[in-house]
Amino acid sequence: MLDTAEDCKAAVDSKYTRLDALVIGAGIAGIYQLYQLRELDLDVMCVDSAPDVGGTWYWNRYPGARLDSDGPLYQYIFSEELYKDWSWSERFPGQEEIEKWTHYVVDKLDLRKDMQFKTTVERAFFDELTKRWIVVTTEGEIFDTLYLITCCGMLSAPMTDVFHGQETFKGNIFHTARWPQDGVELEGKRVGVIGIGATGIQVIQTIADKVEKLKVFVRTPQYILPMKNPKYDEEDVAAYKSRFDEIQKVIPHTFAGVDYDLPFRWHDCTPEQRAQLLEDIYQDGSLKMWLGSFAEMYFDKDVSEEVSEFIRGKMRERLKDPKLIEMLVPSDYGFGIRRVPLETNYLETYHRPNVEAVSVKDNPIVEVVPEGIKLADGTVHELDIIVMATGFDAGSGALTRMDIRGREGRSLTDDWSRDIRTTMGLMIHGYPNLFTTAVPLAPSAALCNMTTCLQQQTEWIADCIHYLEDNGLSYIEPDENTESAWVEHHDETANANLISKTESWYLGANVPGKPRRVLSYTGGVGTYRKKCSEVAEAGYPGFTKR
Numbered sequence: 001m002l003d004t005a006e007d008c009k010a011a012v013d014s015k016y017t018r019l020d021a022l023v024i025g026a027g028i029a030g031i032y033q034l035y036q037l038r039e040l041d042l043d044v045m046c047v048d049s050a051p052d053v054g055g056t057w058y059w060n061r062y063p064g065a066r067l068d069s070d071g072p073l074y075q076y077i078f079s080e081e082l083y084k085d086w087s088w089s090e091r092f093p094g095q096e097e098i099e100k101w102t103h104y105v106v107d108k109l110d111l112r113k114d115m116q117f118k119t120t121v122e123r124a125f126f127d128e129l130t131k132r133w134i135v136v137t138t139e140g141e142i143f144d145t146l147y148l149i150t151c152c153g154m155l156s157a158p159m160t161d162v163f164h165g166q167e168t169f170k171g172n173i174f175h176t177a178r179w180p181q182d183g184v185e186l187e188g189k190r191v192g193v194i195g196i197g198a199t200g201i202q203v204i205q206t207i208a209d210k211v212e213k214l215k216v217f218v219r220t221p222q223y224i225l226p227m228k229n230p231k232y233d234e235e236d237v238a239a240y241k242s243r244f245d246e247i248q249k250v251i252p253h254t255f256a257g258v259d260y261d262l263p264f265r266w267h268d269c270t271p272e273q274r275a276q277l278l279e280d281i282y283q284d285g286s287l288k289m290w291l292g293s294f295a296e297m298y299f300d301k302d303v304s305e306e307v308s309e310f311i312r313g314k315m316r317e318r319l320k321d322p323k324l325i326e327m328l329v330p331s332d333y334g335f336g337i338r339r340v341p342l343e344t345n346y347l348e349t350y351h352r353p354n355v356e357a358v359s360v361k362d363n364p365i366v367e368v369v370p371e372g373i374k375l376a377d378g379t380v381h382e383l384d385i386i387v388m389a390t391g392f393d394a395g396s397g398a399l400t401r402m403d404i405r406g407r408e409g410r411s412l413t414d415d416w417s418r419d420i421r422t423t424m425g426l427m428i429h430g431y432p433n434l435f436t437t438a439v440p441l442a443p444s445a446a447l448c449n450m451t452t453c454l455q456q457q458t459e460w461i462a463d464c465i466h467y468l469e470d471n472g473l474s475y476i477e478p479d480e481n482t483e484s485a486w487v488e489h490h491d492e493t494a495n496a497n498l499i500s501k502t503e504s505w506y507l508g509a510n511v512p513g514k515p516r517r518v519l520s521y522t523g524g525v526g527t528y529r530k531k532c533s534e535v536a537e538a539g540y541p542g543f544t545k546r
């Protein structure tokens, strides 16, 4: 009851918080960003719509969810103690273990006291009078902050409403990124999985032996690599921890932010050497074939074809059945041009009697009906559960699904519906004091070991804010021509890469109406870092500061 003026004031105060900095998102980037800004003695908070920390690792709790970067390379490397006091149980840890690690980090750095969960940012606008951001949540809270930092993740806006009639389905539909905390009863059920990206593959190989019937709706075949995932004993853990200095020194500067680069030159090798190298790298059981082999496969169609044929051969050997080969082995694009998933016995899953691959390439899904999934030719596949492994509105979706208004009321959703532009993926012209991570035109929009990239981005942001504070400034915005120069450099780099020639979510092609542009910076993590650092070291030329 609001009986008195004091009651009213208290009610208003409880909904209003004034800050130096607000971090949106308590995942890998947000956790570290909060830590750094607190170290700068700023009054900072971190909010997240989830009930707890973890970001991607909170939401993606579907069966089989697992990292496909090596755990020891995925950790934060800014603190040796933080790194060494955590031990992974296997090379590619599962969701549960990674989520626990995020809790470990947050507790060790004592960050929870500045975090607020179940808090969803609905809109944020730049107040031109105060030169501050007003952030409004769906719960009706208001944050009034000088700096606004989005750490919302590149794959956090799931493609949930894809098919006409989803609401009519008599069973249950689950998007993999909104998997219930308590899990889903799959035993004895007829389950349909739509999507064979990295996520669909993990789900399929994990649930096939649990469900009564599994139908996989296959549109675009995927190149895949078998994962080698040894359990770690004490000796293994000691061995990887002893590499901390080396890891810290190397991974920020490689192409993908891992401990290997793209060292081999196709044209410098004999055919025998190429064959041997491909086989050796393939046997590593990691993403090395994709991110640590021959750089030419991204630029030279002939090299791409030869590397692709090597992988196709491996896939064919395992599939044997010509019909499955036709459906599941890619033939019209090159290896590495779309995201390459790691898998464990995924192809063999299709040999199980309870698993059926349904091609929806030429006979697409037209709608969901009460009984199941209906295809263009009228066939209805009857199901109890539909798993949507249908991906995300990558890079931009997390921000365009909020209402973010910059100078003169410009809307980021509108701006990015015309053309997705950023300055190094870190700031946007027209949006002063708004800092971004994991958005387009930086490697963190797709092509990197995420923790490596997100550490670099959040460090750049913290340094920039430190610079402003140190110089008695409180406003920064990239100039239009600075942004244009970055966009031009980004496009030039991307357009030379075969990634730009194939439809995929890397180009935003999976989202109807999304402007096409290679989302991720393709010049490599090390090169990107260097360019960002040069801007900071030069005192942010091409940025308006006051």
Ligand code: NA7
Binding pocket: 155, 162, 194, 195, 196, 197, 198, 199, 200, 217, 218, 219, 220, 339, 360, 365, 389, 390, 391, 392, 505, 510
């Ligand atoms: P992806 O890689 O975007 O995969 C989505 C999958 O869903 C892909 O196979 C799509 O087929 C399929 N899809 C989407 N819409 C349809 C329709 N309408 N009909 C049939 N199939 C459809 O998302 P993931 O979650 O697997 O992976 C995202 C990233 O998460 C991954 O790269 C890792 O970085 C972690 P398509 O290829 O479009 O034909």
